[in-house]
Amino acid sequence: MKIYTRTGDTGDTSLFDGTRVRKNEPRVEAYGDVDELNACLGLACASGPDQEIAGELVRLQRDLFALGAQLADPGEKLAARVTKAALGDGDVERLEQLIDRYEAELPALRRFILAGGSPAGATLHVARAVCRRAERRMVALEPPIDAVLVRYVNRLSDLLFVLARAANRRAGAVEAEW
Numbered sequence: 001m002k003i004y005t006r007t008g009d010t011g012d013t014s015l016f017d018g019t020r021v022r023k024n025e026p027r028v029e030a031y032g033d034v035d036e037l038n039a040c041l042g043l044a045c046a047s048g049p050d051q052e053i054a055g056e057l058v059r060l061q062r063d064l065f066a067l068g069a070q071l072a073d074p075g076e077k078l079a080a081r082v083t084k085a086a087l088g089d090g091d092v093e094r095l096e097q098l099i100d101r102y103e104a105e106l107p108a109l110r111r112f113i114l115a116g117g118s119p120a121g122a123t124l125h126v127a128r129a130v131c132r133r134a135e136r137r138m139v140a141l142e143p144p145i146d147a148v149l150v151r152y153v154n155r156l157s158d159l160l161f162v163l164a165r166a167a168n169r170r171a172g173a174v175e176a177e178w
Contacts, residue, residue, distance in 0.1 A: 016073035026141055031071040033134035038064040040127035049120035049167045056098065056163065060156070063087060070149060071138070087152050095155040102159075102166045112178040117168035124164035131157040 007013075012020045013028060021028060038061050045057045066087050115125035135153040138145055168175060 016069070017075045019074075026137065027071060027074065030134060030137040030141060031068045033130065033137050034064055034068045034071060037127060037130045037134055038068070040123065040130050044120050044123040044127055044167075047119035047123045048171075049124075049163075050170050053120070053163055053167055053170070060159075063091060063152075063156075067149060067152065071145065088148055089151075092148065092151045092155055095152070095159050099155070099159050099162050102162045106162070106165050106169060110177070113165075114176040114178055115164070116176060117164070117173035118171035121164045121168035121171065121173055124160050124167055128157050128160035128164065131160055 008023065011023050013023050014020055015027070041057045041061050041064070045054050045061075049057070070087065115129075116122050117125075131153055135150065135157065138150055138153060165175065
């Protein structure tokens with residue numbers, strides 16, 4: 001299989017069901033932001049967090065493939081056939097548990113903090129901002145997408161903030177307050 005197909009040379013792409021849409025269509029923008037977020041997590045993983053955080057990032061990347069697949073499947077045909085391409089309430093709960101676990105090792109926030117710190121921490125802050133953009137794109141979709149997907153990315157941005165703080169703390173990077 002070749003990486004290029006030439007089918008997108010005129011600015012169109014296919015959704016999962018074969019529907020052709022413009023590449024700037026809101027649904028394509030949404031899953032494009034999820035793809036960018038996935039790349040940010042790959043960069044964060046390559047930026048040297050400890051093994052525990054790196055393992056969590058790989059799991060999140062797999063989740064984001066499922067999220068992107070669900071966004072590219074407006075007819076909801078894929079998730080019924082491919083269980084790894086479906087996110088649900090259990091995934092949101094898993095993120096909440098991770099937030100609680102990592103937050104327990106961090107000092108309480110007294111003020112806003114500036115993004116930065118260690119390479120992994122700074123990259124996770126960028127990933128958090130990209131996640132928020134993906135969330136904004138997702139909530140703008142018509143018809144509305146499954147609410148669990150919005151809850152997932154909302155929790156994910158919170159988790160990325162906490163992971164950035166944890167990566168910085170574990171690396172000995174001081175948080176700069178605003």
